[in-house]
Amino acid sequence: MTLVLGKNCDIEKLAFRLYERKVVRSHGNAKDFSVFHLDKVCCNALLVAFDAAKKIDFHSDNHFNFISSRSSKESIQKLNENNSYVDGNSLVKIIDNFLTEHKFQILDAVSSPYRVVNIRAWEMLPAKESFGPSEWHTDGFHDGHLKIMLYLTELSIQGGTVQLWKQPPFESSPGLVLIFRNSNLLHRAVSGTSRGRKLIEITIQRTQNPTRLSSIVGEVDDRHLIAPWMVDRL
Numbered sequence: 730m731t732l733v734l735g736k737n738c739d740i741e742k743l744a745f746r747l748y749e750r751k752v753v754r755s756h757g758n759a760k761d762f763s764v765f766h767l768d769k770v771c772c773n774a775l776l777v778a779f780d781a782a783k784k785i786d787f788h789s790d791n792h793f794n795f796i797s798s799r800s801s802k803e804s805i806q807k808l809n810e811n812n813s814y815v816d817g818n819s820l821v822k823i824i825d826n827f828l829t830e831h832k833f834q835i836l837d838a839v840s841s842p843y844r845v846v847n848i849r850a851w852e853m854l855p856a857k858e859s860f861g862p863s864e865w866h867t868d869g870f871h872d873g874h875l876k877i878m879l880y881l882t883e884l885s886i887q888g889g890t891v892q893l894w895k896q897p898p899f900e901s902s903p904g905l906v907l908i909f910r911n912s913n914l915l916h917r918a919v920s921g922t923s924r925g926r927k928l929i930e931i932t933i934q935r936t937q938n939p940t941r942l943s944s945i946v947g948e949v950d951d952r953h954l955i956a957p958w959m960v961d962r963l
Contacts, residue, residue, distance in 0.1 A: 741796065741955060745871035748957035752873060752935045756841035759875055759935060761914060762893060763838035767879070767904035771830065775823060776881045776903070779850055779927055782819035787812070787949050794959060795847070795951035796871075804861060805950075811857040811920070817848030817946045824848055824931060824944060827879070831906070838908040839875060839935060844960045845944035846874070846953045847932040853889050855921040862918045865894065868911040870932070874953055876911040877931040880904070882924070889926030890919045934960055 767775070787808040791797040800808070824845065828835065835843075857863075868876075884890040884901045891907065892898040894915035899905060909916070920926070931944075932953055940960050947953075954960065 742871050745873050745957050748937075749873035749935065752841050752937050755937050756935075759840050759910060760838045760908075762907065762909035763834075764899075764908075765831070765834045765906050766901070767831075767906060769904070771827065772881060772904035775827065775879060775929065776927065778820055778823040779815060779881055779929065782815035782850065785814050785816050785949065787814050789950055790948045792947040792951055794945075794954055794963065795947035796953060796955050797948070798950050798952055800950050807858070807860055811860075811863075812851045812853050813925070814849075814851040814949055817850055817949070820848055820850060820929060821944050821946060824929070825942065828942075834906075835877065835908065839933065841935045842937070842939045843875075843933040843935050844940045844942075845931055845946075846934045846960065847947045847951055848929065848944060849932075849949055850927075850929040852925040852927045853918060853920055854925050855889065855923055857920050859920075863920060865915050865917050867913065867915055868952075870912040870952055871957075873935045873957065874912065875908060875933050875935070877933060878907040878909075879929040879931070880907070881927040881929065884926070885921070886919075887922050888924040889921030892917050892919055936960055 787805050789800060882888055882903050884899045884905055890898045898919055945963055
């Protein structure tokens with residue numbers, strides 16, 4: 730069969746859509762969202778690693794293997810005013826440990842093999858202006874991606890939280906893990922009134938077959954890999 734593409738067809742988007750169809754046929758759909766909670770030892774270890782990680786500014790540099798969000802200069806300035814970022818590369822080892830320790834809970838939500846295709850981390854500063862991530866939005870990632878959000882500090886009005894569309898804002902002690910289809914569900918970040926909210930964001934791509942376990946990390950403005958088959962090659 731010959732596949733005819735229209736002039737305006739997005740080749741990258743189509744490639745991920747077709748790949749995800751294969752995953753769905755083999756494993757079914759991922760859950761829209763799933764929640765579980767870390768024990769204090771695991772949460773504290775992640776928090777220590779977060780605090781020790783290299784501090785960075787949000788920037789527009791792009792890794793050549795990744796699709797970038799291409800944030801504007803104005804957005805980058807606001808993101809740096811509203812958040813304090815750390816380098817995701819500094820967290821690879823402890824994230825790999827987290828994925829191993831909680832593999833069954835993650836697989837229950839993802840419903841297929843997967844691979845980490847980016848790690849980002851930041852503290853959302855208190856009482857900052859509402860824009861971008863603080864507005865209702867979806868992330869616009871290509872098919873087959875989910876985010877695993879590790880909230881290392883409490884979720885509350887005072888400490889900041891997160892909200893899914895038609896759901897109340899989450900309230901939790903430190904250690905909430907939210908796995909969700911970030912480009913399907915409307916969501917927003919909610920800044921705290923008096924304390925910052927520390928989190929680690931893990932982007933994963935669903936795969937048809939088990940692949941390498943090591944995490945792939947891009948830049949802070951990167952979304953995910955440029956092609957679905959790259960999870961098996963890198």
